[in-house]
Amino acid sequence: MDPLEDVLALLETRSHLSTSLLAGGEWAVRFAAPSGVKFNAVRRGHCLLEVDGVDEPVALSEGDCYLLTRPRGFTLRSGPGVVPVDAGPVFAAAEGGVARVGGGEDVFLMGGRFSFGLRAQELLLDALPPVILVPAATRQAETVRWALTTIDQEILHRRMGSTLVAENLAVVMLVHILRLHLALEPRTVSGWLAGLADPVVAAALACMHEEPARPWTVAELARSGAVSRSTLAARFKSTVGQGPLEYLTAWRLELASKQLREGTSTVASIARHVGYGSESALSTAFKRVMGVSPRDYRAQAGNRPAQPHRGHPEHKPRALDSQFT
Incomplete structure (x- = not known):
């Protein structure tokens, strides 16, 4: 195993796909701080991402993907000046794995989150910046786009074992995003991750x-x-x-x-x-x-409840997380 494989395996990295978001017109949604590492991809349209503690908003276009590596609240919006609504009721009303906000279908985002075992903060997350953006125009992002498209198809067609396939593809996508970020922005990481560059x-x-x-x-x-x-x-x-x-x-x-x-x-x-x-x-x-x-x-x-592993009899493919976060 190489260091990245070792650490991700040690941390028992798992992915959890979430409800997608379809939006149009003027809209804004405010999300509570996510648990684990949040990821989203813009499959259609464009919007702005605002993260607590990050000075400038991040402009997102079709094909872009991002990771949020800190438990911070964030807002997705069509543009400045729109008062955000709380994400809770929006996603509670989701149908068919899709939540809707605003008037229209200009923007479509899919995503989920990565959860880890103990020590993730010290071993991995503290070494990363709060937001990692993978622009669609980046040549090296082709593999990330392929993984996202395949995940999208698995969710859409619901073939046998689709949830398990999609979740494992999301972990593959995480590895590619970390590789890409190390190649493009090595100065924004620290610790052993910086050493890999x-x-x-x-x-x-x-x-x-x-x-x-x-x-x-x-x-x-x-x-x-x-x-x-x-x-x-x-x-x-x-x-x-x-x-x-x-x-x-x-x-x-x-x-x-x-x-x-x-x-x-x-x-x-x-x-x-x-x-x-x-x-x-x-x-x-x-x-x-x-x-x-x-x-x-x-x-x-020994006082902590045991965590089921992939392949363990207790582990079964899960439905989508009901919340975007």
């Missing part, structure tokens, strides 16, 4: 994610990017915000945390699996970073 740092990250239990040295990681030890250390610190071995320790503890939450392996077994020579070595590092011992962390995690 630097080929030298990315090579070191790939090594650590491929073999997290290996006793890596900075010199070995530097050879993966064909640079000196000092060059890697400086570039890694500059882009990721911490040294290579600090990052490796943090990633090992993320892997250990997941196993403690979800598995039944002994702490000693988990320690060996993530690269620590003994249970005491893992316990020392874990308590220093996480604030509690592995055993206490597992006991605390």
Whole structure:
């Protein structure tokens, strides 16, 4: 797995498709802060997106797609000066998976949201800007448009397994949006995501994610990017915000945390699996970073309800979220 795959898998990334919005004339709809990461695509027409805490509105045209990575309220509108209505009643009156506002059918938006497991804020969302826009005119956005069109067809025709297909396509779309954003706007991301935009740092990250239990040295990681030890250390610190071995320790503890939450392996077994020579070595590092011992962390995690996974007997394809958010 590469770092992006690793993190999205660790966070149990899931998509949830929502009711679409059909609008016309002069209109504006105000939405409460969404849970998870909100995405929408303009399938027809154009409108404005206003997000709390973002100074300028974002002009959206047909084919554009955006992500909202923070739990902030937002407004979609035909133009300035229209008093917005609350989204709740609008979407409560939706029929056939489509809510309507205004007079006409000039604008059509489809979308949903991505939900994650624990640690999403620290591992992924804090590294992203509040709004990510994928303009339709961007050549690299072709795959995103293909995914959106296919999702649209799955929802429209309701073939067997359509919800599951559409939701998995939405996760594929998320990966492509993150790739595209890294390629076009690398300066707007931070942490390990910023490191993926630097080929030298990315090579070191790939090594650590491929073999997290290996006793890596900075010199070995530097050879993966064909640079000196000092060059890697400086570039890694500059882009990721911490040294290579600090990052490796943090990633090992993320892997250990997941196993403690979800598995039944002994702490000693988990320690060996993530690269620590003994249970005491893992316990020392874990308590220093996480604030509690592995055993206490597992006991605390045991109080949380288990989350069903894809493929688990409890998981069944869901209907569309009743709300746009």
